[in-house]
Amino acid sequence: MRIKLDRTLCDGFMRCAEHAPEIFSLDDWGYASLTSDGTIEPADEDKVRRALLDCPAHAIIELRSVPE
Known part of the structure; x- marks a missing residue:
């Protein structure tokens, strides 16, 4: 699985870090x-x-691979 985080969409709800803190880190404002x-x-x-x-x-966003 591959993902992308669009930081321009992030509103700092912090739910991602609650579920997977080893994958998502938060800055001082919660983004x-x-x-x-x-x-x-x-x-x-x-x-x-x-x-x-x-x-x-x-x-x-989950990045899906394109079949060859």
């Missing part, structure tokens, strides 16, 4: 950033998917 390049290990996919679904601003 999120990714702690990695967006590649999510299988063990963390459920937490990240929950964060994606729970984000009121829809700032977390």
Whole structure:
């Protein structure tokens, strides 16, 4: 799984860091950033998917690979 965080959409609700704090870090104002390049290990996919679904601003986007 790969994700992207659109920081221009983030409104600082902090729900992503509640669900997956090892993937999302928060700045002093509560706005999120990714702690990695967006590649999510299988063990963390459920937490990240929950964060994606729970984000009121829809700032977390799952990147789907294009079949060759």
